[in-house]
Amino acid sequence: MQDAVEAHFQNVFRFALRLAGGDIHIAEDITQDTMTKALARSAQLSDPAALRSWLFSIATNCWIDHLRGRKRQCSEVGLAQAAAPEQSDAIELTEEYQLALKALDRLPDRQRSVMYLTACEAMSIKEVAEVLDISPDAVKASLYVARVRLRRILNPQID
Numbered sequence: 001m002q003d004a005v006e007a008h009f010q011n012v013f014r015f016a017l018r019l020a021g022g023d024i025h026i027a028e029d030i031t032q033d034t035m036t037k038a039l040a041r042s043a044q045l046s047d048p049a050a051l052r053s054w055l056f057s058i059a060t061n062c063w064i065d066h067l068r069g070r071k072r073q074c075s076e077v078g079l080a081q082a083a084a085p086e087q088s089d090a091i092e093l094t095e096e097y098q099l100a101l102k103a104l105d106r107l108p109d110r111q112r113s114v115m116y117l118t119a120c121e122a123m124s125i126k127e128v129a130e131v132l133d134i135s136p137d138a139v140k141a142s143l144y145v146a147r148v149r150l151r152r153i154l155n156p157q158i159d
Helices: 002-007 009-019 024-040 048-077 079-083 095-105 109-119 125-132 136-154
Strands: none
Touching (some): 002 024, 002 048, 009 109, 024 048, 048 125, 095 136, 109 125, 109 136, 125 136
């Protein structure tokens, strides 16, 4: 099971990176937590064919846990300090790709996750629904709204 989980490491990391808005350090933490929890709970996976979806579900829950921790940090440390973005490693990308990623990062969490899972991870509506624990109709609605918002962000003259 460990080999199967580790085979999905890069996919989980890329997903965590999208959830974390491009912050490599947070994505690494989410990925590490995901892998640790997956290996500890491997007996809970009833269908090995659903491993990827299961890992993405765990990653989503780790991200939610991170957000809860950050919310506590905001109240304990002060909003100004907690809101300061961490420096992330520079990644050379084409200008268009960078614009697309920035636009994706401007979407609300659910829309960003739905868009990433369908476009980048090529998951079906059903798989995305399972990963995010929402209905397939909610996935379709979020995907539609995400596409509309991305068009408006990337092509503001269309409005």
